[in-house]
Amino acid sequence: MKASVYYSKNDIRYEDVDIPEIGDGDMLIKMHACGLCGTDIHKMQHQTVIGPVILGHEVSGEIVKIGKEITHYQVGERVVTAIHVPCFNCHYCDRGFFTLCDQFKKTNLDPGGFSEFIRIPHLHVKHLTHRIIDSLDWERAAMIEPVACCLHGMKSANIHPQDTVLVMGGGTIGLISAQLAALKSASTVIVSDLSRFKRELALKIGVTYAIDPIKEKLETRVAEITQGKGPDVIIIAAGVSSLVSQAVNIVRRGGRIVVFSPFDNIPIVKIDASRLFRDEISIVGTYSLTPYDMKEAIEIVEKNKINIKDMITHTWSLSRISEAIEFASNPNNDVLKIIINAEK
Ligand SMILES: [Zn+2]
Ligand SMILES: [Zn+2]
Structure with missing residues (x-):
């Protein structure tokens, strides 16, 4: 063969x-x-x-x-x-x-x-x-496999109804996660990506806002959308480790940052660690999928619950x-x- x-x-x-x-x-x-x-x-x-x-x-x-x-x-x-x-x-x-x-x-x-x-x-x-x-x-x-991986990440994201979710990176994982966030009742889903094509696709599949972080300062735009609070959940789905530092700065008090990307090239970053104690933010990683995620992903894909x-x-x-x-x-x-x- x-x-x-x-x-x-x-x-x-x-x-x-x-x-x-x-x-x-x-x-x-x-x-x-x-x-x-x-x-x-x-x-x-x-x-x-x-x-x-x-x-x-x-x-x-x-x-x-x-x-x-x-x-x-x-x-x-x-x-x-x-x-x-x-x-x-x-x-x-x-x-x-x-x-x-x-x-x-x-x-x-x-x-x-x-x-x-x-x-x-x-x-x-x-x-x-x-x-x-x-x-x-x-x-x-x-x-189905990447959808299952994103479902696995969603468990760490622990999204609640009416949450605002920011997805950094509009690639496949980013756009699946954005759609799953909406499926889990997030009311506002924001995707940021440098590519115009990916931003347009993000809007086509139903995200609320697509931001070009070169044209607009992400911190400012997200603060506007969330009335100064910051997103409840941030999902990092782009292989740029500095996004972790940025996410720590903009997530709301008590918010969660889910990291879904390998940072093998530049794994060390600086973060404002004071936010962990003072603002009870959390940073969690997610990797691959479990057999249980696979079953749920099949149902979502077969029933066309996401695009x-x-x-x-x-x-x-x-x-x-x-x-x-x-x-x-x-x-x-x-x-x-x-x-x-x-x-x-
Ligand atoms: Zn994969
Ligand atoms: Zn084991």
């Missing part, structure tokens, strides 16, 4: 690899769509993974082979899955921190989403794999991932989510 193999920055090869053998509890799917995630681009461009490796984790596909022990799935069924499975039985899992479990990052799809066929190991079959309805196309189905369709701006074929990454990385391009399709 063919797969898109990352060797190093600027060296991604579309080449032949072996179709994985499946065990008795595993299944093999034919990949139909796999989202190109910001973290995939980040891993490749900042070389935080060592090649050769096949990335991709936002997968939808069709079952082509099942292990002997599998009785509840059939060949031909359409499914979605995700990449990491917690053990449900350790110090972290016992306390509900499933994404921090030691087993979590050790579990992976084989060989990865950017591949024609993918082995879904038995733990993933058991805890992360779900059938999808026929009317859901492969591309939107591939968005996924307009967020998918491009589809690209598996053999041309390098081009897709280059296109997605150029801030001058009008692009939000790119979905990778298997070659026809």
Whole structure:
């Protein structure tokens, strides 16, 4: 089969690899769509993974082979899955921190989403794999995984009715989070982003305000909108660590800042730490998803509770991932989510 193999920055090869053998509890799917995630681009461009490796984790596909022990799935069924499975039985899992479990990052799809066929190991079959309805196309189905990640973040955001939520960064994660905030009854959702295309898209999918932080001072504009209080919740969905300092300055008293972005390049920032005690603000991180988030995400996507369709701006074929990454990385391009399709 063919797969898109990352060797190093600027060296991604579309080449032949072996179709994985499946065990008795595993299944093999034919990949139909796999989202190109910001973290995939980040891993490749900042070389935080060592090649050769096949990335991709936002997968939808069709079952082509099942292990002997599998009785509840059939060949031909359409499914979605995700990449990491917690053990449900350790110090972290016992306390509900499933994404921090030691087993979590050790579990992976084989060989990865950017591949024609993918082995879904038995733990993933058991805890992360779900059938999808026929009317859901492969591309939107591939968005279930990022929606689940954002739902996971929403739990930390703890949004209340009538809240004002500021989302810093109008990429895929930002715009999913903005829509989920509205779904969770936030009355005002503000998105800030440098890209005009993303701001226009944000308004199209229903956010209340879209701010260009170059043209308008974010602090001033947000203060105007919130009558000086500041947002109840700020979600940081852009890989710029200085946004944490800015968010600390503008969140309301008792407000929450949810960080949903890797800051590997510049991880150290200064914040006004006096606000933690004096104003009881909190800063929390969010990473990946749990099996429980996956189920909720499927319901949201299948029932069209948020606008996924307009967020998918491009589809690209598996053999041309390098081009897709280059296109997605150029801030001058009008692009939000790119979905990778298997070659026809
Ligand atoms: Zn992702
Ligand atoms: Zn665990």
